[in-house]
Amino acid sequence: MLTGQIVNGLVSGAMYALVAIGFTLVIGVLDKLNFAHPEVLMFGGFVGVMAVGAVPLPLAFGLALLIGGVLGLLTEFIAFRRFQSADAKITAALASLALGLIVTDLVHKAWGTEAVSLPTPGGWVSGRFRIAGVDFVNIQVVIVVTTIVLAGGLHLLLQRSRIGRQIRAVAESPISSSLLGINVRRVSQSVFFISSALATEAGLLLALRTGAASSETGLTFGLKALAIMAIGGLGDLRGAAVGGVAIGVVEALMFYFGLGRLSELTVWVAMIATLLFCPAGIFGGGAHVQEQRA
DSSP, X not given: OHHHHHHXXXXXXXXXXXXXXXXXXXXXXXXXXXXXXXXXXXXXXXXXXXXXTTBXXXXXXXXXXXXXXXXXXHHIIIIITTOOSGGXXXXXXXXXXXXXXXXXXXXXXXXXXXXXXXXXXXXXXXXXXXXXXXXXXXXXXXXXXXXXXXXXXHHHHHXXXXXXXXXXXXXXXXXXXXXXXXXXXXXHHHHHHHHHHHHHHHHHXXXXXXXXXXXXXXXXXXXXXXXXXXXXOTTOHHHHHHHHHHHHHHHHHHHHTTOGGGGGGHHHHHHHHHHHHOTTOTTTTOSOGGGOOO
């Protein structure tokens, strides 16, 4: 049914949005592109392999956030901290790419190159229900609700907390922020922690939805999020969220209309078209993190 496909698209779009928001947060605040981000997403699935079935699902979510945050701190320390100057951006991006490849190789050493099945989480999560003739899987509800909670939490953090105000100040001007007494390094660490925590959470949700964790997730799902960030507008959190949901729904509709073989091209065709006619992205790249005030 069409309604069922739209629901599937919204679920996929929610996960796309979660990863794209993480990408966007780093580039919007710190003006840095973290190519290790897709591999952090991938590792979130393997966090699920370790945690789901061994601990209650809420605790598994908490572990994913914590482990992802630690990976973000390691990424900031290894790939970005020593490359702060404007002419070192490419060097830092390449260092993050190398770090991502190391993470992938470590996953291969630990779990192999084939997809690894997750234990069934059990409880109501694995159940189904029907509304108005449309079948829903409970994990779909978990994914959408978790995404809304995390995205809403991030918005409140940026708008209402002290660290959020510092993040927005650094996004506007790191030099001025430093002169005002803001610890720019600590803000950078916080941004990487939050970004990577969102990525691992998305990886866990994706693994729960598919029932397996795969080392290919970063190359497929993660890179799509990078394209979605470009479509929405670099540094624009709203663009990342809207673009992620839109791409998810469009892909699902292509399956409904018998164009499933072309669905993987959707995001790339959309990115090329967007960059040709609107190089700054749909939202113009003008409403960056520092400008998104309540």
